[in-house]
Amino acid sequence: MTRTIPDVTTVALAVTDGMLHFELSLAYEVFAAAPDAVPGPWYDLAVCGPGGVRAGRFRLEPDAGLDRLPYADTVIVPGWADVDADPPAELVDAVRAAHEAGARVASLCTGVFVLAAAGLLDGLRATTHWAHTRVLADRYPRVTVDPDVLYVDNGSVLTSAGKAAAMDLCLHLVRLDHGASVANAVARRLVVPPHRDGGQAQFVTTPVPAPDRHPLADLFPWVRERLDQPLTVEDLARRARMSSRHLGRHFKSVTGTTPLQWLLTQRIRYAQELLEATDDSVDTIAAATGMGTATTLRRHFNRTVGVPPDTYRRTFRLRTRPGPGGDPLDAPRAKRLRSRDD
Template sequence: MGNTVALALAEHVSLIELAAPCEIFGVDRSQLTNSWYDFIICGSGNARAGGWFRPDGYRSLDELVKAHTVIVPGSRYTPGKQPADLVDAVRAAHDAGARIVSVCAGAFVLAAAGLLDGRRATTHWLYADLLATRYPQVKVDPDVLYVDDGDILTSAGKLAGIDMCLHLVRLDYGAAVANDLARRLIMPPLRDGDQAQFIAPLATQGVDHALAELLPWAKAHLAEPLTVVDLARRVHMSTRTLSRHFNAVTGKSPLQWLLTQRIQRAQELLETSNHSIEQIAVQTGMGTAATLRRHFSRAVGMPPDPYRRAFRAGRAPAEFTPMPQQASRGEALPQAS
């Protein structure tokens, strides 16, 4: 598996958009897996993050073409004119086979390079209309955290970039490693890309929100035949009130959230256990192997059996395009039987 990650440093890149990839890809994680990424920073001239911080020993933009993954953060100037040398270097890296990733307004660099033509992409909601107007051939989706289009990934604001970086780890090293890393970073293990950029907070929401005890309890009881009524009763709410809290806290309905947790748990079991598909279906609350296969294929982009084989063969399922992990309003969540 190729694992060189290069961050393209431009003038006035946001410090957090530099620091997050450095923390996730540039820190030794040998305690999580046998190998990790080789991380480099590439820039030109006197490029500095935040207008003042200049990393030691960064390489020229010509080095981007040697990377397997190139991350393009935004900068205070990105929505305006994109540096020609950066645009050319990113295009050359993609032509050489690199996976290209943008954070926040970095999508403008990818668009200027022609990499987003005809593709679905996102950026920070503040810049979405501008991106769509300036590059009408791009299918701009302003309502999601990130978009995975295979060899091109785009994310919304700065913290959404962290979600996308964890998504890349999940693709490259599997759900168990990504979740372990998220725990070390004190982050949720996964917010899928189709989650809304804006989640309207409850008036009483804080550290101790209304679902603070329910969510970890539900994760620990995924094998049980949980229903929305069961969840509502546990926190002494009506189903309507529960749904309102779920939307405010997670950006999902209770059914969508439960299905996402079950798919994540199935990924972990496929990667770390020898349990049969039937056993995993029961342990994740899917009930039957057929139900697990249907929902897993829809969410991950491939059935559980090939997912396990690909992961154990040392080629994480990055070659398969993940699908939105959600259940439609009219679809009943699979229950354990």
Template sequence: MVSDGPVRTAEGLSFDGADLAELERADTVIVPACADLQGDPPPELLGALRKAYARGARIASICTGAFTLAAAGLLDGRRATTHWMYAAELTQRWPAVKLDPNVLYTEDERIFTSAGECAGLDLCLHLVRLDHGSRVANTLARRMVIPPHREGGQAQYIDQPVPAGESTSLAPVLDWARTQLHRPLTIDELALRAAMSKRSFLRHFRASTGTTPLQWLVHERVARARDLLETTNDTVDRVAERCGFGSAQSLRVHFTRINQTTPYRYRQAFDPAR
């Protein structure tokens, strides 16, 4: 902190303060979200953060705390994230930051940033995992009643229901397709199932899901793969077969692209013993 006295949070909690000299021996410095995004952080704080990083400390920010790191120049040329509501503002003010608004947290040369405040929990679990291993991090996550590992963006964990309207006529077809992911599915077959011409089906499909049948199928197959990796002891080859990917390599490519982690690492995060 910069001024003397206890630190009070927006929720009314109070913490004993310490001066910036504490950063001179800290191994990890965590910068919380800041309420005043328009004001400039105190120069002495920015200088202390730069010195801590130069000394070898790792620096992490929660939510809009990334604005403080950016003001210190610690995010220049580095991949970072922040809450999606403020991503455009951060990019406008510090264009040298390689902002990725689609992830929960980032790590780039001892600089860590998280998206929203809940994503800060994911980041902190990641730090625990780096220091103490997956088993300790998973135990902590269970105590907190939160997922032990959420790599990638939040979109992969959000169900995408079919919007209300005429396109809900595709809902039975989509539900049926989910039961057939283990085998090849063609657009012609899906269109026939929907009792539509191929052209009409493609138009209704995009209006309903916002994507193409091929892209939708890939995401559904990856979602099925995640479930199998979490709940079964099937090999990656068997998981690929059950999800209709044809080969383990094909599964790895699509799984890594969507989840930003490999099937093996995803499974290890949920059960390191396997």
């Protein structure tokens, strides 16, 4: 059976006693309510668990049982509190069954231990909170554990590091399904950075400041309005009224990267939006994003995104074909979706 991304419409949060409430709440916030920028249907979200469950000090009443996971298109496993104990067998079995039925399965933080116990990560690269990567590697030697990234996307199986990185992975899923503009709208609603690449290191020297409380707050929108221009570090420093060296220190503190790398990231993001929303040629998009030539855009885009611009455009449009509506985890609908690709 071959399953394609256009069918992704339902999201199930798989919960049992011992789940971490932060990651659970975070995922619920991302997938429960559509931002204004969404032109079509949003996700059908359901919390699935074996009756009433405890997440931290909170008690939850799930919408459905774990037996409903195989009917979901995306299954998300929040953080697991006790990494020294084996996760519940019924949860492991349900997650494995969902993946075998064709679901995309993602873990947040220590939820990776559930995926590993289900055998979904054997032979694959994965990550989790840096404090637990050694335990994960020792317990599941067939998993290639990467402690230095925010999240890992293996296609049908995805894993994230801890806390804030869980948000990065959730926004990554939204970006895959709905495009950069919609993911950015979700990020704006939640007042979080719109995107951090999965390969970025987990360690950040300082927390991300509020959007209007750092020295570069006025510079960022000014740059984004001029991405078609050949901006230099000196141009940015002049606009920010500081030396280039001082600018570099502020960029490292605020964004975790250099001015030039941040500027390139903005150009790539804008290119993604144009590829998604317009029929402009790669040459036209290269000019609009300040890349100069299609060759330059293709080189940077391929290195950053992992595919050439033309491939990205085709894949995105396949992924965002309108899907059917329906109630959360409607079993007949999910079966019809999968039967199309049998």
